[in-house]
Amino acid sequence: MRFLVSTIGSRGEAQPVTALAVRLKELGNDVKLVAPPDFEELVTGNGIDFTPVGPNLRNATAVKTTPDELRGLAEESVREQFRVVTKAAGQADVLVAGGALQHATRSVAESIGAHYVYASFCANTLPSPHHAPPAMLGRVPVNGTPEENLAHWDRQRHYFAFSRDTLNAERATLGLDPIDDVRDHIFGDAPWLAADPVLGPWPGPGELVQTGAWLTDDQRPLSPELAAFLDDGEPPVYFGLGSMRGAPDVARDAVEAARKLGKRVVLQRGWADLKLTDDAPDCIAIGEVNQQALFRRAAAIVHHGGAGTTTTAAAAGRPQIVLPHMYDQYYWGGQVERLNIGRSANAVTTEVLAEALQLSDHAAKVAVQVRTDGARVAAERLMAL
Known part of the structure; x- marks a missing residue:
């Protein structure tokens, strides 16, 4: 089978998707991985075909930006993701998005008729009445009643909305209909949880696929x-x-x-x-x-x-x-x-x-x-x- 695994995050996302790619390749599959350029050595060092996306994160995170500049960078990131993921996907059978901010992966999967799987690495990044959402822009929500937690989740929905127009413009170029809710679109209909069930169990409601954390078998010697x-x-x-x-x-x-x-x-x-x-x-x-x-x-x-x-x-x-x-x-x-x-x-x-x-x-x-x-x-x- 042909797989494209994609992330736009830091090493916390790049490391587990690399572990997944290694396992897929060991099982005889054709695997490509899209990630920020910081992680080329990590990916290629494990024998995986690598395609860079976006800027070098280590440099980008060291630069302070205004809200308007941040919005412009985010919109450019969406366009860049569509360009890179579309080219890298080819005729893949399955596209896997690891971590949030994966604006292009599901749309590209739709355009080529591939399966799409979104994987989170932490339970509280997926909506549930049993926990508050993760911290965003310095705000750390506190767990409350189910009603309070769901209210927190609704308030955070707008963090994803800024990219809707750009995302829909890119979808149109692929011949796809527009979407209304960016967050639900990225998470998909059946997200997976790639976290250890002892350390980070899924609290519900409902069942989802919890695979356990995606870990590499690191054999590098210490210096x-x-x-x-x-x-x-x-x-x-x-x-x-x-x-x-x-x-x-x-x-x-x-x-x-x-x-x-x-x-x-x-x-x-x-x-x-x-x-x-x-x-x-x-x-x-x-x-x-x-x-x-x-x-x-x-x-x-x-x-x-x-x-x-x-x-x-x-x-x-x-x-x-x-x-x-x-x-x-x-x-x-x-x-x-x-x-x-x-x-x-x-x-x-x-x-x-x-x-x-x-x-x-x-x-x-x-x-x-x-x-x-x-x-x-x-x-x-x-x-x-």
Whole structure:
């Protein structure tokens, strides 16, 4: 079968769709993947045909824009998605959209008569009366009654509406009728949930396909420098914010908190280009890394609360501290608290870190329940469409 897998998001979306593409290819399918240019090495390094879409996100997220400029960039993104996805799709049998803001994928699938599947990586990005929607533009909705939650969802619907005219203009060029509700159009009639059922269960109403998280089997070795650091003492505290733009003092505070507890630190620079404040031997700064291998050797994991990082930390059986910044990260912080495998906080203090470290045994018990076969389950279901 021929598959096109597409995302327009950050590494939190690019990593899982790459995992899915790898599984589909292993099962003998022809697979192409569309993602922002930042992730070419990730995708091609796993042997998948890559097509870039949109600007380099790492550079784009560092530039401040006015609301009018943001609207113009969003409209251009819709047009670019249609151009790229239409060309890349060819005569694909199935188009998979991973994560939100996938304005073109369903329309292109309609135009070529292909199956369309929208996959979310977090339950609270899909409408339900049992949870509030994710944080948008700095607003963090609070869970309430079913009626209050649904009201939150209705208020957020307009975030998608700005692109309707551009989307419909592109649909017209494909000979398709206009749509009224952009959000419902993107989510489709039967969205999938690519999240672990223990960490992020679907609360309802109704049933949906929950495959488990889409994880790669990362076999990359740790660098000699990092391996030597790990071998030279007790398990360290890991600190990293992924593609978030964290303030430098957040890393400084985390290092100070760990040192007060006699813990070493592995600091991942990430897109914020975090730096250590000194060259003491109890800390090491690193770049891109095999998190699966590193997390198993950590005492605790401090991170931004992305779906993939949260799942990888949970599967490693290590306690975690979530420092949420946006979107679904507040949800994942809440889930970590619910399962008592870590803490969600605004900053890393000695007290918060000490509390998290006390949860090591419980985190190890939860780890054995975390599924690692989600990408394979999803690939097999897609082949059965």
